[in-house]
Amino acid sequence: MQSTANTVSAYLEEIPEERKIAFSKLRETILENIPKGFVEQISYGMIGYVVPHSIYPNGYHCEPKLPLPFIAISSQKNFIALYHMGIYAKPELLNWLNSEYPKHSKQKLDMGKSCIRFKKIDQIPFDLIAELVQKISVKEWISSYESSLNK
Template identity: 65%
Template sequence: MQSNALTPDEYVEQLPEDRKLAINALRKVILENLPEGFSEVMSYGMIGYVVPHSLYPDGYHCDPSLPLPFLNIASQKNFVAVYHMMVYSDPTLHEWFVAEYPKYTKAKLDMGKSCIRFKKVDQIPYQLIGELATKVTVDEWVSRYEKNYKR
């Protein structure tokens, strides 16, 4: 479900109370832990953390007018989602996350390529998401992106 909100705060205001609390907690832990250089924006109808054009002028290859996406959080119809591009593109980081996940929650891991889904907001491992946010710098993400995605 994409939102028409223009700002992350507006996005959160449109959510039901339980989702509002979860998304705000995710925003807080991500912003406290994300390395310097990423910016919080609305991206693809979700709250996004991107490499701004000021640091990566080429932007996103699918639409160079957009900044390079890295991480998104969203309240979907049946779950809260964290989309993390490096978990998808770096097998070592993926393996780390999968191994760490059971240490933080009893919930079964529900994960696609870059999407980590949480059907119950009380089972979101905020501390683990915060740690995941620390794992990749802007330079590391740009390097991985250029190696794997940019055509």
């Protein structure tokens, strides 16, 4: 479910009332913990945290006009989603998440390649997300991204 919002504030206005508090807390958790250099903006119809062209002029290889994506959050029909490209690109980060998640949530980890789905919004493990967000710097993300392109 992609939004047509052009700004973060417009996206936030579209969030269903029953999700506003949890979604805002998720966003604040990311903003408070994401390493310096990532920028918040609308990306692919979601709130994204990207490496801006001022840091990485090449942009995203699929669409170089767009900045390099890293994390995104969205309100989908049946869940809140956190997309973290690092858990897709770095197997050791995915292994860490798989081992840590049960320590922070009674819910089973529900995820795709880079998407963590939170169906029970009162059980989002914000402390774990704070830790996850801190694990990759802009420099490390660019290096990992470029390594994957060269394979």
